[in-house]
Amino acid sequence: MQVNKHWGKLGRIASTGLLSLTLLLGYVFPxxxxxxxxxxxxxxxxxxxxxxxxxxxxxxxxxxxxxxxxxxxxxxxxxxxxxxxxxxxxxxxxxxxxxxxxxxxxxxxxxxxxxxxxxxxxxxxxxxxxxxxxxxxxxxxxxxxxxxxxxxxxxxxxxxxxxxxxxxxxxxxxxxxxxxAGAGAKGLMWKVTNGENTLYLLGSVHLGITDMYPMEKSIRDAFQASEDLWVEVDIVNSDMSYFASKMVYDDGTTLKDHVSEDTYKKLEKALEKMGMPAGTFDGYKPFAITTSLSTLSYYEAPEEQLIASNTGIDSYFITKAMLSGKPINELESIKLQADLFADVPASEQEAELNTLLDAILSEDGNQKAADYLKQMQLYWVKGDREGLAELLSADEQFASGETNQRLIGERDKNMAKKLAELLEQEGKHTSFVVVGSAHYVVKGMVVDLLKEKGYDVQFVQ
Incomplete structure (x- = not known):
């Protein structure tokens, strides 16, 4: 094994998402x-x-x-x-x-x-x-x-x-x-079978905590028994240049040219509160600022951010697959995810940025966000799918927000279609599938869509 060759990718992994809910819906971002x-x-x-x-x-x-x-x-x-x-x-x-x-x-x-x-x-x-x-x-x-x-x-x-x-x-x-001791994080895993084909569906939280490790042996054994790994996007090996190009203005303009004066001043105040230079994001589009600040707002110290990204479920299994030589396949692509963000009308991007800035600037906004994330992580550790689903359904931003409506719906149908193809292939095959937990626990998404297709779907306790 060429340890140093892999480490350049493995050591720099950091993932985030759009608002706290994106941590469960599958977007990754440096x-x-x-x-x-x-x-x-x-x-x-x-x-x-x-x-x-x-x-x-x-x-x-x-x-x-x-x-x-x-x-x-x-x-x-x-x-x-x-x-x-x-x-x-x-x-x-x-x-x-x-x-x-x-x-x-x-x-x-x-x-x-x-x-x-x-x-x-x-x-x-x-x-x-x-x-x-x-x-x-x-x-x-x-x-x-x-x-x-x-x-x-x-x-x-x-x-x-x-x-x-x-x-x-x-x-x-x-x-x-x-x-x-029969202990470890329970996670959120389903076993789906059709004939001799098997899928292990593991829900992910893209920013983790050390309580998520070690995972219960049943999860690690399921991965070991699988012939390949499927993820939304291979965040270790994918070329992020397209996503990076969509983040910035390439026409000579800056953020000031695209948002109101009030929004820009609010951003300056938020950056000051977070100890960052005022012009940090001048070249970036609102969605890129939101994705970055939504993660940075959870943690006060860079070391905490590093631990959170290092213990993310996606990056853990991608790294594990690389080390064991398992093929890594993508259900989506960096281009698809980048376009879903970047193609949002500028007015909506600015509105979403303002929502996040208001939270950061509120007296206890950062703490609320951190507590919300911690609750998600602990539900994952306990294997509490009902608790996580209730947490999401009680959140108005998830239930009705335009942002999250873009992250679900057609995406879940397309994922379910690709997973069905794996279940229908000839012969005997076992795959391990890691996607954002919300795609599994929320009603009407991937798990329910596979049940509707007639496959045997069992939650692994």
Whole structure:
């Protein structure tokens, strides 16, 4: 695997949408938060595991870039990793034996130190018998459970552990613990069958949180069993130049020439409130400003934006498909999505921008938007399709807004038609399909359209 070749795409992914609802309807768009610069020091043997582990929130992404990821782990990083891993395990809800567990770091932190410390961390919980912790010594146990790879003779236990090795083992421990406990994010997934053809439909939220990972093993197994991945748009590998060209004015005019003086002044006030230069978006059309600010308004710090985009469901599975060699197919295209935005009359674009600016400038507008997004994410984690559908139906912007009416309707019919073609193909085939959750949970959209066609559609609990 050419790790560095892929990383240029994978490390820069950021996605957003139009207003909070677009996070569930499938639009993706670059935001202004940037990933750390440079090429990460990641070994080919570890990248698949780290693609999972980095989503858990047990270590910061900047560890990849600080030049020491493949060097010996320091006491500070080791303590940080153990603390964060413990916090992730705490979410399983098991009682602890020792509430003040600590780890010595006054000597060289060897591979054996990391292994035994992680084992101690796990053993500190009152776990069910399925974990089998009483049966083996730490190194033997961790090896038997796949948390440590290789034979005991080849583990070189006395050698200093690198940051990379420690992060990989901690990531494996989290996945093992969640899988053994039958835990993890439930997500929103349906299984659709017709003869020997199967579709796994997973709803997405395009900006995520670490609570979404690890996902329940059933979701990951469904992806593993699928022969290919289908998404609305391949946001990692697609050429975004067409979308970028539609965002800006190309006739020598600027935003001031296309919106009212009041709108422009309101934008300046919003940018000032968000700590951005007044002329940041002078060359951009209103829809492009709305798509950018709608995401930026959720988060105060660039690091939060990076975590949100890095944990988005779409980018996770596209990356996973790239790493495993699965074909990636698109239900739509960048051109289709760009045109749906850019072809909206200028007056409507300005009105939608004003709606967002009013929210940003209100006393608690940003917090309301952030709370709304968090509620969507938590419904996804819990697998609560009814809760999410009710949240959307209670929102006037979703129910009757012109913006969202453009994002549904014909799009869902076209998606359902393409999915039906997959179900009707000859032979036996299994596909994994990730699109915005609203396309599945809202009445009359993709799931209902497939039911109407007579296919067996089951929600996977």
């Amino acid at each position: 935001v202004h938060a940037e990933a750390p610069s440079g090429t990460p020091s990641i070994s080919s043997w570890s990248i698949e595991t780290l693609n999972e582990g980095e989503k858990y929130g047990i270590y910061p992404l900047n560890w990849y870039y600080d030049g020491s990821f493949q060097g010996a782990i320091t006491a500070e990083k080791f303590q940080s990793l153990m603390k964060s891993t413990g916090e992730k395990l705490d979410q399983l809800g098991f009682d602890k034996k020792d509430a003040a567990l600590s780890f010595k770091t006054d000597q060289v932190i060897t591979r054996e130190t990391v292994i035994t410390s992680l084992h101690t961390l796990l053993a500190n919980y009152k776990l069910p018998a399925s974990f089998g912790l009483a049966d083996q010594q730490p190194v033997d146990y961790m090896s038997a459970k796949g948390i440590v790879k290789g034979t005991k003779a080849g583990l070189e236990l006395n050698k200093p552990s690198t940051v990379e090795q420690a992060a990989v083992m901690a990531s494996r421990l989290v996945e093992y613990a969640y899988d053994t």
